[in-house]
Amino acid sequence: MLNEVVVNGDRFTLFLSEFTIQQRVKELAAQINRDYEGKIPIFIGILNGSFIFFSDLIREITVDCEVDFLKLSSYGDAKISSGQVKLLKDLNCQVTGRDILVVEDVVDSGLSIDFMKKLVMKENPASFRVVTLLLKKSVAKVSFPIDYVGFEIPPEFVIGYGLDYAQKVRNLRSIYRLVPQATTVEGSTQRGEAHAGPR
Ligand code: IMP
Ligand code: MG
Secondary structure: OOOEEEEOOEEEEEEEOHHHHHHHHHHHHHHHHHHOOOOOOEEEEEEOOOHHHHHHHHOOOOOOOEEEEEEEOOOOOOOOOOOOOOEEEOOOOOOOOOEEEEEEEEEOOOHHHHHHHHHHHOOOOOEEEEEEEEEOOOOOOOOOOOOEEEEEOOOOOEEEOOEOEOOEOOOOOOEEEEOOOOOOOOOOOOOOOOOOOOO
16 A cells, blocks of 8 residues: 655655545445435445445445445636536436435535535435545535434545546545645645645
8 A cells, every 4th residue: 555646746745545444334334224214315426535335335235225426526626626516417307306425525615515415405305424534634625414324534635546636546546645845746736724625
């Protein structure tokens, strides 16, 4: 396992190992299996970031279930959220009367998940819950509780296990955090702020 990765000249160190993530995914799935016994939930993955978490989680799910995906706009190359979330791919399933479980990679500002909840609630689901692998609790402004949280993390920029840096490194098996400032790799400029990096 890599202890450090360099992406576009920025240095990242190991934060959550593949093993740690896999253990937690199993725990989350066990909890979900208990809570949804006798129900047939629809797991809705938010693309692109959640695709790896989603596929690991769903294979630990033992209750009958359906899956669907929705794609929301990213923040482009901006370092801070534009405050605008756009729908790039809508759902294909019928939400009305169904138990909906949204799967997110990370809740950061909370804007995406808030947008998602409003969208789903318009269709009157039987229930609405969220599972996120990561929660940046100190910065997330969410008007409702997040039901299942893998790890609460500081508001730092992280990559791997589905999370990208300028669309790259989603394929890393572990999660890495940005090393702030100081070290410059091959003459490139380091970003120092916690949220550095495009979404
Ligand atoms: P929001 O700020 O809660 O709306 O988060 C929106 C999306 O930004 C998340 O679903 C992620 O795909 C992405 N994002 C947020 N924080 C990070 C990060 O640290 N690394 C990579 N992507 C992130
Ligand atoms: Mg995402």
